[in-house]
Amino acid sequence: MRRLTPQVVSRPPVDLKLSNYAPTASPYTGIVHLGVGAFHRAHQAVYTDTILAIEDGNWQITGASLRSDQVQQQLSPQNCLFTVVEKDNQKQRYRLVQSIARIIVAPHEPLQLIEAMAADACKIIGLTITEKGYCHNPATGKLNRQHPDIVHDLEHPSTPLSAPGFITAALLQRYHNNAQGVSILSCDNIPANGKLTRQLILEFASELDAGLATWIDEHVSFPCTMVDRIVPATTEADRINLEKVLGYRDDAMVCSEPFSQWIIEDDFAQGRPAWEKAGAVFVDDVHNFETMKLRLLNGSHSAMAYLGYLAGHDYIHQVVGDSVFLQFIRFLMDEEITPTLSVPAQIDLETYKCELLQRFANSALKHRTQQIAMDGSQKIPQRLLQAISHQIKHGGSIAALSLAVAGWIRYSRGIDESGTPYEILDPLSEKLHALYAESGATTDTLVRAILAVPEIFPRQLGENQAFYEKVNFYLGELNEHGSKLSVERFLEARKDQP
Ligand code: NAI
Ligand code: CS2
Secondary structure: OOEOOOHHHHOOOOOEEEOOOOOOOOOOOOEEEEOOOHHHHHOHHHHHHHHHOOOOOOOOEEEEEOOOOHHHHHHHHHOOOEEEEEEOOOOEEEEEEOOEEEEEEOOOOHHHHHHHHHOOOOOEEEEOOOHHHHOEEOOOOEEOOOOHHHHHHHHOOOOOOOHHHHHHHHHHHHHHOOOOOOEEEEOOOOOOHHHHHHHHHHHHHHHHOHHHHHHHHHHOEOOOEEEEOOOOOOOHHHHHHHHHHHOOEOOOOEEEOOOOEEEEEOOOEOEOOOHHHHOOEEEOOOHHHHHHHHHHHHHHHHHHHHHHHHOOOOEHHHHHOOHHHHHHHHHHHHHHHHHHOOOOOOOOHHHHHHHHHHHHOOOOOOOEHHHHHOOHHHHHHHHHHHHHHHHHHOOOOOHHHHHHHHHHHHHOOOEOOOOOEOOOOOOOHHHHHHHHHHOOOOHHHHHHHHHOOOOOOOHHHHOOHHHHHHHHHHHHHHHHHOHHHHHHHHHHHHHOOO
């Protein structure tokens, strides 16, 4: 086995595209990024790789893991080089990415991470740490003070565990050093991700030092972003295929679709790379882009993940390849999500929705329904529930959205339609499991109990009778008929309506 090494850059295989630039000499880089998972590698690291080849600037990335050392084991032996494979049903394209300079494993080197973010050289702190990494309450957008990592970090602020704790520790150093401000760039699928991050950091900082909170307010910017590129978790089969084509083993490779979109609010405290030259779009306000993407793409994704998995589909392309689910998703998009959107002037919504369905049908990209199903408690508020609240307020239909929520509840039972158990990966899995165990055989007690979980359901929505009735009805359907037949019955019932 020949591992990917810098020699590849001097004599690359013919199929491999790569940019030409020298690695940064400085130990401190302009960008420090928390959460160097699959998405960061196929998205922000690629945009930055393009820019490094066309303009000067210390914009290489120091990547940090706040959890395991897996990313370091993948990247460090390869001098942080890795391959992105763009795949669709027609072709595969290979690109070597060189924009990551080094990796810090925070649990091993917490002070080095704080120092990297507090350094004058650092202008941007990026985040792709998943929804749960923000340690907030998704229903209220406030810091979850009961979160064990937050409890720890407020007691031990100089040796933190959480992302809010690490960022605040670095900002405290900058404040004490009278240093310049910095931009905190959340690239997670969270509504108003910049505003939310600001709120959480200010809440955390106020607990430590009121002067720090004022300094952050004046010196630190939190641009909101809409990010989009489907990047499934890499499998061993992906690595073996890459080795066959390119002749080297790449433990850090990622596969993604060709499509990529990055819409960013142009509010940077200390400058930024000219990412627009790599295709990013800078706007004053991302709200309408983000709502459109979170509800149409991610809302459909979650609906397909729960209902599709229950119907026996392991991958997203299989779900949209099943005409019953395809019709259902199109109905969900057109009848219940579209009415909740203010569409940005640059977007033709019909084209956008058709392209989404084509992207979902990409069978070269094996996107597991169970990957999307994880962390449902952190995802469904912005993907499904906000659209439901909007529809209720404006007298619109919530049937398909409620069937998707019922799909999530049925999925959370952890037993599939053939009786086989599976693991629920969700920060609230214990709570959901306990609610299932306590609720007995009928759906109504369970649905009442789940809709009363304050971390997920805003009170007004959880107490809405029409919503409760719909979810209860569809959960009964799913239990009685299974997912596919329930969706068929749903569509059949729509045919009779005017
Ligand atoms: P991944 O599983 O490959 O990486 C997740 C990263 O988050 C890892 O570095 C992990 O250490 C870190 N992390 C997990 N829990 C954490 C916690 N509690 N605190 C701090 N760090 C934590 O996942 P991937 O694919 O990179 O996705 C990450 C996020 O990126 C998603 O949750 C989403 O918000 C966003 N995203 C992902 C897309 C995709 O298709 N994969 C596309 C658009 C956005
Ligand atoms: C997916 C997203 O994992 C999930 O929950 O819905 O990561 C999705 O692939 C991206 O948002 C696409 O941009």
